[in-house]
Amino acid sequence: EAQVTQNPRYLITVTGKKLTVTCSQNMNHEYMSWYRQDPGLGLRQIYYSMNVEVTDKGDVPEGYKVSRKEKRNFPLILESPSPNQTSLYFCASSFTGGGYNEQFFGPGTRLTVL
């Protein structure tokens, strides 16, 4: 089954404790991205990757890191989480970038930072 998976689905952590949210897709998509969704603000892009070893900042990259060592994986790293990073996070992938293709989203990771 073609899909985007994210882990963990739910996470409660404390300020400053490094965490990684994994994202994997099995569709051989070149483009992957991370979004956060907050009430009233919609989905905002954190980082995106056009292909392996190519990453770039989205609209709200502060406090986040990513890497793209393999085509299928695009982990999101929070080196020192803070309460303002409490949010619902979605990973997405598409065949190519440039905003022309359907985005396939993972199921979401609900993160709470205390």
Add this chain to the structure above:
Amino acid sequence: RKEVEQDPGPFNVPEGATVAFNCTYSNSASQSFFWYRQDCRKEPKLLMSVYSSGNEDGRFTAQLNRASQYISLLIRDSKLSDSATYLCVVTGSARQLTFGSGTQLTVLP
């Protein structure tokens, strides 16, 4: 000004009603337009792309007005299962997708 703006609603309509949502965008160079549907904090899923000539998919019709920089979604004969949040999505200034904050629809029995 937000790049993509939507009326947040909520829109509460009876089954069988016709409902329309509008979305305005600020970047006149935008080239791609979509409507996504999101159920109750689940992941967004593509509902339909929006083409310059307008397009229809069953009970759903999408229109694009480049001159006025808005897109619309019309849902005819609303079903209970249409209850969701509808996200307007536009290719933004950096050729990345920009999402509106969504319009919430509840179809009532």
